Amino acid sequence: NVGNANLIITSIIIPGAVPVSTTFSPPQTITPGSSIFIPLTYSPVTVGHLNTSITVVSSDPITPNEQVILTGDAVNSGPSLYVPFDSHHYGLVRQHAFTRWFLEVENIGDATLVVSNITTNHEVFIVDESVNFPIQIAPLDSVLVGIWFNPLTNEAYNGKIQIDNNDPANNPYFVPLTGDGDDRKYPIGDALWHYNITTGFDPSPKAIAPLQDITGDTVDEVIVCSEDNYIRCFNGNSSGIADVMWEFEIYSGNVYDQPGLTTIEDLNNDGYQDVIIGTTGGDRSIRALSGKTGQSVWRHNTNEYGNGGWVYQVNASYDYNNDGLTDVLASTGDDSEDTGPKRVYCLNAVNGVALWEAYIGGPVFSVIGVEDFTGDGKPDVIAGASTADETQGKILGIDGTNGSIQWTRTTGGSSVWALKQLDDITGDGVKEVVAGDFGGNFYYIDPTDNTQIFHGSINGALILRFERLEDVNGDGFADLLVAHSNANGIVLNGKDGSTIWFKSLADKSWNVAAIDDITDDQINDVIIGTLYSSNRCYFLNGVDGAELDSRNYPSPVDAINGIPDIVGDGSMEMVAGGRNGEVNCYSGGIVLLVGTEEPWQIEKSSPVTNYPNPFSDQTTIAFGLDQDSFVTLRVYDINGKVVTTLLNRHLSYGQHTVVWNGEDSAGKELPTGIYFYEIRTDQNKIRNKVVKL
The missing domain is CATH 2.60.40.4070 (Immunoglobulin-like)
Structure with missing residues (x-):
């Protein structure tokens, strides 16, 4: 009683059917400054959770009815196994796909539950390889165990999980499983799997890349970087809703766009390819992540210079320190106080320590490794940047051995975001490079001496990226697919810069990728995603830009890429990410068949x-x-x-x-x-x- 008059407790109201009682006998008086205890006894008759309230009725004129919340858990004596969902049906799943359900195992006892093993009785139902036995589950705790379904044929499957444990009343415990295989064909554009990113203020994917298989099914996984500050690894062989194999949260930053993501060979000696990202926001780092688990391998923070700078591109193409591992290039911007890095980093892939740095003096938006152009037999570097006030673009040739700038070329546009190495155009044994700026200009350059071979323009567009194609027009030189801000698909001649084909699109050709041949002409084909008003995904013929398939997308296509074959028809698939957080995987078609039959010249009786x-x-x-x-x-x-x-x-x-x-x-x-x-x-x-x- 914190008042200045007597407080009278007149009654205690306990809801009916609640296993709570009291020996308190009202009315009782509490003098000012005093207190009393009201004993409450919880006497559960069944296992379960208590969440109720009682009412203390008193003479308090302001709060005569005071609610008191009561919670608790009734448990069995000893270890006690409980499975909330004691059966599971996977539904219709694509033949040879892998899809996962999480089995939840709870301990509703007052002693530790030990699960010594979990097995299945059918080869198509598989316990996740990451599970280590025994599993010890504390009272009122639970674990999730992934159980995969991998239908091998077009049939209905029935099986069961056996859970071996130390609960004498439930050992072993069985969970029935069912699922149906689907062996239908998947023509070009058919949906294979999907996922909705729902976290964060902005869930839009910004970069997508295939990652070599980490699940053991020989199908590549898919890395998706999104604006919600997450890097996610999806099971590439998913069916229906995609399985998230791992996710890594960047506390205060994200990957800006496609060039901010790349994969690299195994860095941490676990036998799996790893992931390199460059981040923006407050994080402003170059990071290496384990491709197998998503855990951090190393981080290089750019705040060693001022408040750090956004990392716009990472590239892992060449070994710069002769240790046998591909090293990491990164292009960085400035901070708000003109004290940021504004440089190209070359980092040791093993630990992220700088091998060298090339100070540029303005934001660096792009960087690629290229073959030797300085004559020392070592790989070199090309960077794209801008002046400090971002009014004029710059292209720079950098010595890969020490980071010294060999030459600089200014451009007509304000900044240079697009770079790619070409074939050897001049015949001097050194491959040329191409750069594109934010004024629509593109330049073919001999990197040995900064000589301009060709200058062209794409109608004042923002040139965002070049993607290298194999020789499209048969002249012996690789060609270029362009990502840019105009509403057309463009492939440029890699020898002379002329336009090979020009395809009108629904909107801006902002995100593009080359894919393996799906038209049986031995030439790369193309995928393009458009934005901002009319959002569409295209499969286009690499030879002439003819539309093979297209479909409306629910929101602007902020990321797109091709991934290796999932369904076994030999064609690459498309993965597209929209601004609303939707990620979809579409079939690339069934043109390149594994084991094509007629006309037959490879013996039927002697398979390949x-x-x-x-x-x-x-x-x-x-x-x-x-x-x-x-x-x-x-x-x-x-x-x-x-x-x-x-x-x-x-x-x-x-x-x-x-x-x-x-x-x-x-x-x-x-x-x-x-x-x-x-x-x-x-x-x-x-x-x-x-x-x-």
Whole structure:
């Protein structure tokens, strides 16, 4: 009683059917400055949660009825297993896909529950590899265990989970599982999986990239960086709602756009490819993340200069310190006080420590590694930047050994965001480079001496990015797909800068990507996502820009990329991210069939095989011909680039074997990952997948 008169407790009201009682006997008087205790006893008869309130009625003129909240948990004696959802139906799942359900196991006892093992009785139901036994669950705690469904055929599956544990009343405990396989074909544009990002003020995806398989199903995963400050790794072989394999939250920043994300070979010796990102906002860092778990490998914070600068691009193409690992380039901006980094970093991929830094004096928006142009046999660097007041763009050639600036070229536009290495146009043995600015200008440059080979323009557009295509027009030079702010798709001739094709689109061609051939003409095809008013995703023919498929998108397409084949038809798929947080994966079609049949020139009785697969040292590719034919056997990486040609000659009828040792055409050991080998005869083609460990 905190008043100055007696307080009388007149009654205690306890709701009916609540297992709470009291021995308190009202009325009782509390003198000013005094207190009393009201004993309450919780006597549950069943296991469960208590959440109720009682009312203390008194003579207080202001609050005569005071509510008191009571909570508690009734538990069994000893360890006690409880499964809230004691069965699960996966529904219709694409054949050979993997989709996950989380089994929740609770301990509703007063002693530790020990789960010694969880198994299934059918090969299509799989316990997640990350689960380690025994699992110890404290009283009133719970764990989630991933259970995967991988339908192998078009049938209804039935199985069960067995949970071995130390609860004598529930050992073992069984959970029924059901699911249906779907073996239908997925023509171009068909939806394969989707996910809605709902966290943060702005959930829009900004960058998308494939990541070599971390689940063991030989299908690449998908990295998505979004404006809600998250980096997520999705199961690339999902069906329906995509499975999140891991997520990494950046406390106060995000990846700005597509160039702020790249993948890199294994940095932490766990056998998996890793992830490099550059961040903006308050984080302003270059970060390396484990591709397997999403955990931080290292972080290089740019606030070593003032308040740090936004990181606009990261690039991992070349080894700059001769340790056998690809190193990391990053382009950085300024802070608000003109004390930020404004430089290009070259970081040791092992630990993120700077190998060198090149101070530019204004924001640096782009950076790429390129082949040697200084004549020392070492890889070099090209950067795109602006002046401190961001009024004039700059292109810079940088020595890859020490970061010294070899030359600078100013541009007509305000800044340079688009860079790419071309083929050798001049015939001097050094490959040229192209740069595009925020005035629509693009420049073909000989990096040995900063000579301009060609200057062109895209009608005052903001040129955002170049994507390299294989030779589109048959002149022997790789060509360029352009991301820009005008409403058309454009492919430029990589030899002379002329326009190869021009395709009118619904809106701005802001996000673009090259994909492997899906039209059976041996030339890259193209995907484009538009924004801001008319939002659409396109599959376009790489040769002439002809529309293969397109579809409306619910919001502006802020990110798009191709990923390797999911459904087994040999074609790459499209992953698009919209400003509303929606991420969708669409089939690239069924043009490149694995095991094409008619007309048949590779013997039906002798299927194409390679053994071992996966392999580490070498694999033997075996096939038979039912008649003489000219045969080419090429190996492609996951981006559709030919890495080596194993056969290119006439072969006679009969059986043939070819050994591939995992090297490229130059004899260099290729990184682990997924590759495709393609056998082409006079009348037929077969493409199969091979995994290098």
